[in-house]
Amino acid sequence: MLQTSDRYTVNRDTLTIRGVITSDQGQYWCRGLRDGRPKSSHLSSTVSFTVMERPKAVLKVSPDERVFRGETVTLTCDIQRAGDIQWTYSWFKDGSVIRDVTERLYSITSVSDRAEYSCRGERSDSQRSYISAAVTLTVSDLKPKPELTSDPAGAALTGNTVTLICHMNPATGWDFYWYRHTLNSETKTQTNSYRVKIDSVSDGGQYWCRAGRGKPVYYTQYSDALWVNVTVSPKAVVTVRPDERVFRGETVALRCDIKWGGDTEWTYRWETEGTNWYKNSADRCTKECSNSETDNQKNRNAVSWCLEQELNISSVEDFHSGKYSCRGQKNTQCSQRSDAVTLTVSAEAQAAVRVSPQPWLTEGDSVTLICEVTGSSTGWTFSWFRDDDRLSDSSRGAGGSYTLSPAALQHTGVYTCRAERGRPAYYTKNSSTQTLWITGVSPSVSLVVSPSRSQHFSSDSLSLSCEDQRNSAGWTVRRYTDRNTEDCSKQTGSTCRIVSLSTSDSGVYWCQSESGERRHPLNITVHNGDVILESSVDPVIEGHTLTLHCLHRSTNSSILRADFYKDGSLVQNQTTGEMSITTVSKSHEGFYYCKTERGQSLHSWISVRVSEGQISVSSILSFLLAACPYLLSTVVLLFKCYRARVPSAEDQSQYAVTEETST
Known part of the structure; x- marks a missing residue:
């Protein structure tokens, strides 16, 4: 039973609780007492109440606590944890009540003076919230002027974008208006940045901005004009050493060159399409070019990564084959992408040798051996071999042509060549063999052909005889065809007779002594x-x-x-x-x-x-x-x-x- 105390007062049928606290909430009931019988009544039904902490008012200012003379300012009084209770509001300016203002929103249509504002809420039962913390409204007499900058600063490159930034202080609540070349038309944004796509030099020129906020809109001054300089974006060029067609195991260097402003100020972005080797690269680009979104839409299959100006592949493999392109990047500005070069990796290189004008010649003639790499012509140097020995003057034919002028008897032999290029050197396979036949101007042994001509019909007969001015004994007719070197078929002594020629009989025929001397080579061709x-x-x-x-x-x-x-x-x-x-x-x-x-x-x-x-x-x-x-x-x-x-x-x-x- 509650008794009268400092906080509780019982006056007959009324209980008064002073300074209610949270512990006072709960259920209450009562009963009556008297001196006669019965001495007490039955207990009443219960009543309960909840004790809430007094709410605090919070004052909000729009657009900002720092405003400019002539702006419209809106003050909002919010009661925290107020629930569904209806409130009326009291407003205070510099500690004094502002009369006739009881709404939650208080608008000052043309602010002019600095002042301190606060607010409070009051319920219909006269209970009040705490007074809000005071907000000081600062009014500036000077109409603000924004500052306009660009990112990147300096010259912009075509094909990129430039971000214009309109700086305002204070920065709260503004919309921004952008002007290009003239002030007659404007573009509005809700942020203080504006991206300009630089498609051509004509997109450069003067730009302005200003800010506005409130209703009606309060406008700042125009910014000073910002001149955006536009330069045609340079195009990157990819060069490949030693060649765009390379062979498995070669060292390949791809270089990205940009002829504009030097190379040192650029970083380089390499892009590949159709290759797989980039998957192990740890240097994927993290900073994108300003035009990367557009570029990526155009090159959905391209993968880019950042490396040095020169991309080196120490031992090229088949999976390096594909298209390579590059571009330079300065901050967020990029050069034009280079044309793609296609790197083709083939199996091991093969050298091939040919002779001009002919492999059979007379002492004193000139003959040139030509070495080529099948399917490739760039960057090779050549070495020459006769009878498997490297020629001491092989360097004469390093350019691919080895000339004997005049040819001498000792030049007869089997020639091969080999090519190399790059550092470290990459060597081709040796070429197939090419035999040179050199005979004296007036040989003592002559090969006599009957009929005496070099071309013959297939199925015709042919006779070849070795005639020695001194002694024809010991000489036989031999031949070199596309098959191998062999004795002439059906040979009697120094004479060879072929009854029915076929195209397989085409080749070089000569006289050979028992000691291996070769004399008077002639070419015989059989035609179908x-x-x-x-x-x-x-x-x-x-x-x-x-x-x-x-x-x-x-x-x-x-x-x-x-x-x-x-x-x-x-x-x-x-x-x-x-x-x-x-x-x-x-x-x-x-x-x-x-x-x-x-x-x-x-x-x-x-x-x-x-x-x-x-x-x-x-x-x-x-x-x-x-x-x-x-x-x-x-x-x-x-x-x-x-x-x-x-x-x-x-x-x-x-x-x-x-x-x-x-x-």
């Missing part, structure tokens, strides 16, 4: 077609007559009409099937073939030789005429002697004809 070119197997002497015939298989005689070609160009149209050059010179040397309505012959190499006798006599004549005019009679005598010697010199001359298969 209906037309061949008839020419001697030996070289023609300069100044003599060269006669060529176009023969048909059915008649084995000249065709009435034929066109003759040299090195692919038409030389003569003849109705007799025969072509003659009465005075041959070195310029007539080359590959010849004939063409008729019935078909086309294979190609034959016509070699032109300068007579040693003519050279020596001419030199003697020139010397004598210049040295002593009085020796004219001696000159005449020598000339007569020379004329008497010419037939024997002709008999010892050679006339070589070689073939290459027409394509």
Whole structure:
């Protein structure tokens, strides 16, 4: 039973609790007492109440506690933990009640003075909230002016974006208005940044901003104009060393160059498409270019990562194959992406050797061996080998061409080449072999061919004999075909007879002694077609007559009409099937073939030789005429002697004809 105390007062049927606290909440009931009988009444029904902590008012200011003269300011009084209770509000300015204002919102339409504001809530039963903390409203007389900056600062590159930033202090509650080139049109944003897409140089120029807030809108001053300089974005260029086509195991370097403002200020972004090796890279880019979103939409399959200016692959493999491109990045600005280069990784490289003009030649001729890498031509140096030994002067052919001029007998042999490039050096496989055949100008042993021509019809017969001016015994006919080196079939002594020729009999034939000496190599070509070119197997002497015939298989005689070609160009149209050059010179040397309505012959190499006798006599004549005019009679005598010697010199001359298969 409650008794009267400092906090509780019982006055007959009324209980008063002063300074109610949380522990006072709960259920209460009562009963009546008297002196007579019965002494007490029944207990009343219970009543209960809840004790709530007095709420606190919170004052909010919009747009800000720092405002500018003329702005509209709205003060809001919120009662915390007020529940659904209806409140009326009291407003205080500098401690004094503002009369006739009882709403939750209090608007000052044109603020002019600095003041301190607070508020309080009151219920219908006269219970009140705590008074809010005071808010000081500061009013500035000066109309604000924002500052406009750009990111990045300085020149912008086409293809990128520039972010304009409009700085306001205070920064609360503003909308921002943007102007380009003129103040006649504006773009509104709710943030203080505005992205400008720089598509061309015309997107540069003057930009302004200003801010506004409230209703009606209070506008700041315009910012100072910001000049955005735009420069055409440079395009990156990818170069590949040693080549875009490389071979497994080579070292490859890809370099990204940007011809603008130097290379040191750029970082580099490499992008690949179709490769897998980037998956192990730890240098994926974290800072994107300002235009990366657009670029990524265009290159959905590209993967980029950040590396140095030069991308090095120490031992390239198949999975490195693919498209590579790059671009430079300065802060958030990027150069134009380079054109993609396609890196193709192939299996081990193979060198190949060929000879020009022919592999069989006479001492004193010139011949060039050419080494190439199949499918690649960039950055190679070459080494040369004869009979598996590296040539001491191999460096002469480092560029891919090894020339023997003049060729000598000791140059006969089997040649191969090999290519290398890069650091560390990458070596190709050795080429297939190429045999060079060199014979003397006037060999003591001659290979006599019957019929005496270099081209022959298949199914015809052929006889080859070794004739030695001293002794023909001990010499045999051998040949080198596309199969191997072998003795001539059906050989009797120094003579080889082939009854029915086939294309497999095409090759180089020569005379070989028991000791292994090789003499007088000649090229024999067997043709399945209906037309061949008839020419001697030996070289023609300069100044003599060269006669060529176009023969048909059915008649084995000249065709009435034929066109003759040299090195692919038409030389003569003849109705007799025969072509003659009465005075041959070195310029007539080359590959010849004939063409008729019935078909086309294979190609034959016509070699032109300068007579040693003519050279020596001419030199003697020139010397004598210049040295002593009085020796004219001696000159005449020598000339007569020379004329008497010419037939024997002709008999010892050679006339070589070689073939290459027409394509």
